[in-house]
Each structure stands twice: as C-alpha cells, then as structure tokens.
Amino acid sequence: MAATEITLEQFTKIKELELTRENGLEREEEEDGVCRVKEHGTPGELEAECAYGALQARVMEGELELVPATSEESGRHMLSLQTVDLTSADVELQDTGWLSTQQQEGVQVVVQQAGSGLPWLLCLGEGPQQLMQQCVALPIQEELYSLQVEVVQCHLLEEELMVASEDSELVVNLAESTGLIELEKGQEEDQLLAEGGFAQRTEEQTARPGEEGRDNIVPTISNLNLEEQEDKLTSEQENVEKANSTENRRKTKGAKQTYHCDSCVFTSSRMSSLNRHVKTHTTKKPHMCHLCLRSFRTVTLLRNHINTHTGTRPYKCDDCDMAFVTSGELVRHRRYKHTHEKPFKCSLCKYASVEASKLKRHIRSHTGECPFQCHLCSYASKDSYKLKRHMRIHSGEKPYECHICHARFTQSGTMKIHVLQKHSENVPKHQCPHCATIIARKSDLRVHLHNLHTYSAAEMKCRYCSAVFHERYPLIQHQRTHKNEKRFKCEHCNYTCKEERHMTVHVRIHTGEKPFVCPSCDKGFRQKPLLNAHFKKHHDSNFIPTVYECPKCGKGFSRWVSLFKS
C-alpha cells in the first residue's frame, strides 16, 4: 500500500474551508442548512488551515487545485483536483498527465465536471486501476459542494476506523447506515488491521496525522455506478446518515459522556438529543398542514401552525384579553405590556429591551452600522423595515390613502397627521409658552421658538429708535409700537408723516427739487407718478383719459371727485 500523502485530518480541514467573496467564491446558505460554495467569475484563491499548514485552492484554467500555502510543504501535501470530460472519462483519465503524477504522490482526488446532465464525480484512490472502483457520483451541481461532501465522508470513515478497537460492530454499523460509504473489506480494512493500524490505535496516535501508522490510512470510497446515479444519496441524506453514524462513536473520557454532531458544533450529554438534533440537518418535513399544504419537521411545529389557521390561542393573558399560540409569545407579551421586565440591557446607555433582537438593533445606533443598503442610491439603514420604507421613494408607492380626500402618502404617520389637521375637529394646537402664537405642529412650534424666542448674543436694533434686543419676538413687538406714530416731522412746516419716503417727497416742496424730468418737454416733477400722468396726457397719442359723466346733465369730468363738487 502506498503511503498516504494527504492525511485525513487535512481532508477534514478542507471541509471547513472558509470561502469568502474576496477570494472570488461565495457561500450560499441553502434551505437545507447546507452551506454551498459557488465560484465567481474570476479565478481566485482560497485558503484553509490544515494540520500541516494552510491549503490553498486555486481555480486556474479549468483546473482546481488544493495545495499547501507554503512551498516547502508542497511536496508532501499536494491535493489536486482536475476537471475532465466525463463523456470520455476512462480515456481522458488514463491519458491525463496529472493522474500519473498523482499516482506517485498517493491519494488522488478527481473532480469531474460532467457534460450536460451528468453529475460531478469525486474519486479517491491511489491509482488509476482503482479509480473507477473508488468513486462516488453525486447528482448535484455545485462542484465544491460535492467536494465538501466527499471530504466529510472521508472524515467519517477514518473516525469509524479509529474507534474500531472499542467497538468493532460500529464499523459495520457505519457502513450499513450510510449505504454509500463502504470499506473495501478485504483490502483497506484488513490491511489496516494487519498492519496494526486502527485496531490498535490509541487516542494519542490518532491525534497526530503523519505519525506512525498514519501512512496506512487510505480512505476509499466504493460503489461507483454511474448508471445508478439517481439512486445515490442526496447531500441532505448524507448529512443525516453521517450524523446517525456519529451518535454511536463519539465519546470522551470521564464520567459524563458528550455526543458531538459532525455537521455542526452541537454537543449534548444525551444521545436522544443528538438523535433529534441530527434530524435538523435534513429538510425532510413529513408533517403537512392540510389547510395550506405547508410541511413541518415536527408535530409540534405543525400543531402551532394549524393554530394560526384556526385561531386557537391556548395561552391567555391574565391581565388583558390577549391570547397567544405559544407560551413564549405570552411571556413576551407580559413583559411588554405588564411586567415591563427588560432583560437585555445596553452597556453604553440606559436602553433596555424585552428582546435580544431589539438590543441588537439598538446597538447599531451606537455603532452606526447600517447593513441594509439601498441598491438604487446611497441610503443605508439599520434595519430592514426602514430600507423597505425608503424604497417607496424609488417605486413611487404610496400605500396610505386619506379616506376623506383620497390624498396618498408614503407613510402612515404622515397620513395620520394629514387627517388630523385637515379633516378633524378639535385639532390639537401647540401654544407657544412665550407668546400668544398657536401652531398646529409641534415641530413647527420648535422652529417658531428657535426663530423668535432664542437668545442671540448679537444685538438687534429697532429700525425706528435706539432700542436694542437679543430676541426677535420682543424686537418685532417693540417695532409695532412705532406703527401709527407720525415720527417724521418737517423742519420747514408742520407736516408730519409715518414713513420716511413720504417725508423725502414732501421736503422737495421746500427745496424746489424736481428730479423727474419729462423726456419730451423737459418739464420737471417732484414725484414720478406726476411725471407719468403728464406724459400720458400730453405726449402719449394712445392715451384715452377717463371721463366721469354726470348722470343728470351729461357733463364730463376728468376726476370722480369733481363730479360731486359741481
């Protein structure tokens, strides 16, 4: 048996490969809870920590490679993935240069992108002669997803072998339970046992890959049958079966046993809990609602759901008329409405909330984090609802309509104010505390206070006298006291007036100044209206003078007043 260059721990690490967008790949959370990886347009690199260092995956010119990040390790840990045409798989594989290279290196991993309608193919083996016997065809599309699934299976296989010394039956159980992964009995297992591998392996030995005995670990996957692809397990089934196998084997030293899920970080001291947890890794939902045909994983979930149809609310609040489908809803309601218990407290301010999600949302007001970005403008919000509300700007949607005048609004609050101010009696008004002004809106009262009642360090002088003020409102009130004053007195006679401009005109009587000169006859006038009247009467041929005719004698007058004097 050739030495294994790629240790199984490295395979398991590959499973944990963190693929990021920056690296040109993205993870997609599917409904079944499986994180799938898709390749972006450009080739990129991604890294995963492995026992001997980081592995890098490269997508270069159609070839996917997993190689150590450091060159010095490349000789030991190269793991190459190559895409070949499945339609001529045998020939292509045999003729592919990398195959022979990998054969020398040890374990081969081949990812084949099938032609249209054919699956990806992952092969693990140690040479071309075993290739077709040690492959599994998966009826799924995502290449890296396939890779992850297979790597997980390798991991399970190794662990199965690791505990073989404790319970030899478990090996059989695993093989039987998976239905997909089978040891090449008579080959690897026998060989391993013969070489004193797994059967005699201790925890210390299993802890370090690459140590004595590690070279004998050869993960093999059999049962390749391309014609029976549709019978192969789906990825979700693999997860379940994989976890089913897990329940039998994970034990820790000490009085209390803990059971670990291989698909996630879940641990439990009870196997029953692990069993139930394992089912969460499947999308299987056997319990269907007969009213809406929606399916659920458990009877309890289905029952709660049906209660939403029937209106059944068994949990009633003692302090009000509210009732709820679940006890949790009742507890939450009581905290909001009655006990006001707020367990989630902000460490930066006095805010406390009933729900953790509310505290999380609140924290964003401290951090300024705005994860909900509008794709049409630069706006970003701290929660999804605000973004949804914002999007009405772009869509023009105005879902709120005034039932009286049918005016439409983007926000319910705006419509509410509209109805209150426009169509309601006894509209609440806001009295300014400093003056008699009454303003409809509080916000406008605030503007009023700012404009008229805010102290200003700068002096504001009365335009009519020497009085000085520091607020606009008293200034305006003061200036109004000058309103009916005939403050302007003529130096030459007894004439008085309220406005300076009137005095300016009057003074011309005494000075003889006539600044408005007729352009046709050079005659001067003290006021512009006098000049205009002169020009129209004597120089404008189109001018038709108004004639006020006496209704008794028919005589015409140029002035309405003259009509009554005559």
Added chain:
DNA sequence: AACCCCCGCGCCCTCTGCTGGTGTTGC
C-alpha cells in the same frame, strides 16, 4: 414523542424630529 421554553427573524406600527416647498401676511 410531547411539552415547555427560549431564540431569532421578519413585519408592522407609532412616535418623533428634521427638512424644504408653499401660501399668507405684514411691512
């Protein structure tokens, strides 16, 4: 398996406050 409890996400609502356009009014 069922019950209970808790959690997280999503949705909708209200309250609040700021902003800018508009009509009215006084000077």
Added chain:
DNA sequence: AGCAACACCAGCAGAGGGCGCGGGGGTT
C-alpha cells in the same frame, strides 16, 4: 409691487414597541 418672515404642510428618516411564527434544545 416687492420682499421677508412665518405658519402650514408633506416627505422622509431614526428609534423603538409589539407581535407572528418557525426553529431548536432541555426535560419529562
């Protein structure tokens, strides 16, 4: 007549309250 000030108004966003509902884990 023109202008400035101001109340009015709609638009819009921030913050938080409340509930619906599915999911998951501990316990019985």
